[in-house]
Amino acid sequence: MISTPLRKLDTLADTLSSLTPNDDLQRYCQDASGLTASGKPALVLRPRNTAEVSEIVCACHHEGRSLTIQGGRTGMAGAAVPNAGDVVLSLEHMNRIEALDTLGGTVTVQAGVILEALCRQVEEQGWYFPLDCGARGSCQIGGNIATNAGGNRVLRYGTMRELVLGLEVVLADGTVLSMMNKGLKNNTGLDLKHLFIGTEGTLGIITRAVLRLFPKPDRRDSALVALDSFDQLTSLLKAARAHLPSLSSFEVMWNNYLQAAARVLHKPAPFDGAYALYVLIETEGMESGTTRHELEAFLSGLIDTGLARDVILPQTHEQAAQLWKLRDAIGEILLTMQPYVAFDVGIPLHELPGFIERVTARLTQTWPQAQNLLFGHLGDGNLHLSTGPHAQSDLYAVESTVYQEVERVGGSISAEHGIGRIKKPFLHHSRSADELALMADIKRLLDGDELLNRQRLLDL
Ligand code: ZN
Numbered sequence: 001m002i003s004t005p006l007r008k009l010d011t012l013a014d015t016l017s018s019l020t021p022n023d024d025l026q027r028y029c030q031d032a033s034g035l036t037a038s039g040k041p042a043l044v045l046r047p048r049n050t051a052e053v054s055e056i057v058c059a060c061h062h063e064g065r066s067l068t069i070q071g072g073r074t075g076m077a078g079a080a081v082p083n084a085g086d087v088v089l090s091l092e093h094m095n096r097i098e099a100l101d102t103l104g105g106t107v108t109v110q111a112g113v114i115l116e117a118l119c120r121q122v123e124e125q126g127w128y129f130p131l132d133c134g135a136r137g138s139c140q141i142g143g144n145i146a147t148n149a150g151g152n153r154v155l156r157y158g159t160m161r162e163l164v165l166g167l168e169v170v171l172a173d174g175t176v177l178s179m180m181n182k183g184l185k186n187n188t189g190l191d192l193k194h195l196f197i198g199t200e201g202t203l204g205i206i207t208r209a210v211l212r213l214f215p216k217p218d219r220r221d222s223a224l225v226a227l228d229s230f231d232q233l234t235s236l237l238k239a240a241r242a243h244l245p246s247l248s249s250f251e252v253m254w255n256n257y258l259q260a261a262a263r264v265l266h267k268p269a270p271f272d273g274a275y276a277l278y279v280l281i282e283t284e285g286m287e288s289g290t291t292r293h294e295l296e297a298f299l300s301g302l303i304d305t306g307l308a309r310d311v312i313l314p315q316t317h318e319q320a321a322q323l324w325k326l327r328d329a330i331g332e333i334l335l336t337m338q339p340y341v342a343f344d345v346g347i348p349l350h351e352l353p354g355f356i357e358r359v360t361a362r363l364t365q366t367w368p369q370a371q372n373l374l375f376g377h378l379g380d381g382n383l384h385l386s387t388g389p390h391a392q393s394d395l396y397a398v399e400s401t402v403y404q405e406v407e408r409v410g411g412s413i414s415a416e417h418g419i420g421r422i423k424k425p426f427l428h429h430s431r432s433a434d435e436l437a438l439m440a441d442i443k444r445l446l447d448g449d450e451l452l453n454r455q456r457l458l459d460l
Pocket of ligand 1 (some may be wrong): 151207377416
């Protein structure tokens with residue numbers, strides 16, 4: 001860190017609704033991962049447009065100041081937590097929805113637009129942006145792109161990567177790279193936007209984006225299915241994919257997770273008896289179409305054919321919302337498990353039963369005091385394992401144990417949350433030495449001085 005005065009930055013600070021260490025900077029020092037900065041940032045700058053972002057980055061480039069890029073700070077891997085003395089560049093004032101193409105079905109936004117605000121606005125125009133996650137009320141589109149966010153509807157619409165048509169990025173030397181493509185097809189060489197999607201702000205700052213929209217579905221139905229075994233689960237997933245073209249979610253909860261969710265919500269468990277597994281199925285379609293009928297026919301066949309033990313089909317939106325509250329209760333559950341580790345791993349479906357058996361056996365053997373709760377977006381092979389309470393000093397060993405098993409089945413140590421600071425020491429469990437070397441070469445090419453989000457994802 002250099003100690004020369006921030007001359008150019010000081011001048012910028014006067015105009016960019018800046019905050020200094022004399023202001024209350026606490027909210028810029030942490031994110032949803034629970035990690036907190038070791039010291040205060042030197043400055044928080046909140047530009048309103050791309051030109052201002054570029055100016056800030058140029059000034060930092062010349063003065064050798066490192067930057068932390070922040071969206072809604074809802075990330076789970078600590079990437080938005082600044083280093084002490086950093087310049088924080090918050091995109092929160094870049095929250096304009098610039099254009100909605102109601103013919104082509106695209107929307108052009110600034111990076112700081114809140115996900116929920118975007119969804120509401122496009123729905124008013126009869127369109128639909130399908131990304132959804134628990135942080136919808138505060139996460140920002142730029143952060144969703146930088147972390148390649150996933151969530152509950154990936155099964156049908158893909159991750160954020162599949163929803164981005166075009167991007168504008170400010171590079172580490174201040175260059176504005178415009179790739180604001182609007183078409184679905186564009187085979188003109190290297191698709192550069194993918195360098196910035198999912199790379200957590202380490203290669204450039206996402207400032208604007210063109211996103212893909214879908215016709216707005218006008219009905220959504222959910223059902224909760226109870227199962228005895230993992231074999232039933234894989235059969236159910238295959239059958240649901242084959243017979244429910246409108247399938248939009250396939251969320252699995254293990255029994256101990258569901259019971260814990262009912263407890264923290266102070267509700268009775270949804271079924272009278274307890275079963276091994278529960279699947280929350282959601283379909284999306286048109287009121288005039290056959291969606292509801294398809295779902296009812298599918299569910300009524302499940303018990304007859306032995307694919308399920310019991311089924312709840314809500315009759316009202318309120319009843320359906322109650323089921324989704326169980327699935328979304330993880331935040332409340334985790335508060336009762338501190339200190340915990342919340343894993344977000346990707347496991348090939350056929351490896352999942354063996355993986356779960358080995359991991360839970362190893363965890364219970366060494367840490368019998370901890371609960372190991374499981375749920376996930378199993379349609380995408382994405383498992384969330386939450387384990388706790390653990391002694392703070394054991395957390396690293398807990399992580400190592402689980403990631404060794406992930407490596408053994410060729411899985412991913414992060415399916416949707418990213419690497420950030422927290423998973424950086426474990427990245428080698430999922431990526432080869434050659435892959436890591438190439439990633440480092442690309443970082444050197446675009447940001448050799450490590451000005452952008454230093455110490456995240458990988459070190460040079
Ligand atoms: Zn998730």
